[in-house]
Amino acid sequence: MKAYCYRIVDGQAEAIDLDRAMAEQCQLIWVHLPQIDAETIAWLHDVAQLDDYIVDALTATETRPRCEAIGHGAFLNLRGRSHDPLDSSDLLASVRIWAVKGRCYSVTRKPMIAVGVVKEEVAKGEIRDPGDLITAFAAAITNDLDPDVADLGDQLDDCEERLDPNHVFDLRRTVSKVRVAAITYRRFLSPQRAALEKLASLSGDWLGDDDRLHIAAAADRAARMAEELESIRERSALMHETLSDLRAEQIDSRSLVISIVAMVFLPLTFLTGLYGMNVEGLPFAKEPWAFDMIAGMCIAISVGVIGWFLRKHWFSG
Template sequence: MTCRAWHIEGGRATPIDPLAAVDATGGFTWIHLHGEGEVVAKWLRDHAHLPDYVIDPLTAVETRPRCDAIGKGAFVNLRGLSDDVLSSADPLASVRLYASAGRVHSVTRRKLTAFHTVVDRVERGEVADPGDLIVAFASAITEQLDPLIADLGDTLDECEEALDPTRIFEQRRAVTHTRVRAIGYRRFLVPQRSALEKLGQLPGDWLQADDRLHLAAAADRAARMAEEVDSIRERAALVHETLTDLRAEQLDQRSLQIAIVAMVFLPLTFLTGLLGMNVKGIPFADEPWAFAGVVGLCVAMSAGIVAWFVRKHWIGR
């Protein structure tokens, strides 16, 4: 487990010892823990003196974005990109925050990419209160997700503009990968928007008026990304269906070609089999032109069958 803390007062952020941060007064204190298991819960219980009803959501294993009023503060869970390799079913790491007047405790179990951005903003003096810190996390998360979601849309645009029957398998893999990622992001973006909206409406003097405006803006941005992910998911389904139809059409064309070849050779096979029987009485068996005559008859039959297929528009379309 790692633990870091900052004391922010008068627009200036100072890194301090986490144990000293617990009892710091004046200004605003942020204590961040990175780790998992009982060791984090023990630190929060023994050193931060938080009650169990706050520690439980801060250390929960399975989490989704949400916001709940707890005592005189609020618990907020947000999801963002991670420096760790995560599964496609759970592609975003969580940051859990318990905020109250003058203090914020945050916990991460996986390395959150947005954490470094937030630390930079804190150290530049851009964070003055708990509301600013939560807004900083929400803004950093959406700023980092935005280009990834745009890339998903660009991938679909390329597939839609260049549908190629010769690259069906490659394009289907790209579309499927895009759809899986969109579904993974949507799973957390929709409740994240709701969590930010709910936080902005919670009563409490620890949230300033400008914090509520910034939270509303962050919620709107999350809502826009959620709508974009929904659009990507639906477009991916349509492109996948189109590629499936192209594949089915390819198979139909090939089956038709095979059937036509079989239909051309079927009467020829019957004729050559009939004339190839080793019995007496086969017409013109002793004539010198018999072989050429049979070949000519086969060519004529083949031409007639092909002409009939063309007239029926089964080939040559």
């Protein structure tokens, strides 16, 4: 079974195997399982000997950010960005963490950027206990998401600057993508803030005061991002309405031109149709100047109709 195990004492991290991880007792044993399959579930049940409720929470298919105190430990579910492309309706991967004093298990279904960041901090000796590890996960996730959320706002700003009837289709595609991303991110960031706030308030000697402060700071950043995403969502909705109005105005303008052209040619069509009939008795049908007369009448009627439209300001909308 693929797993990453670290033995951490006074900030010094040592990579160990699963068997040794289960036998060791020290400041922190961190076991990270990067996939969820039958072997992973069996190991959590039989070897790690975790309660069924905890195993179910660590291996659930559908998850949302939450925090729950269980006995002397805590279960935490957080959402962050992944290296792999995800479904557009679920843009964030999840990391499920079970922490007690001296031991921490984390499970992911999809590769998470935050996991790599936490591993680097472990290697640098910045992690000493479960509280530090959870704080590192929370900070890594928010640090990674922050520029992505800011980029959504920048894309919307760019769309507002390019607002033009000639770019309606391109702008609507961009605005729709930004709106979907903002809605998806906000769906997870709001409960994530609540989960981090709840974690910071939990009792337990495995979570230090400095850890609580850092977790509260991560919760505050999550709240700020959720508010920014709500603003982006509302701006996207307004932008979508504006683009729809521009498109409607564009269609109305083109329909107006078509209507004017049809009105100009309507009397001309009647006149040419009348003299195109192959019957006897048409006025001036035998005269050599009849064609010039008909052509002149057509020109005069066209000028008259266009002049009437101009006086009524039809061409200005």
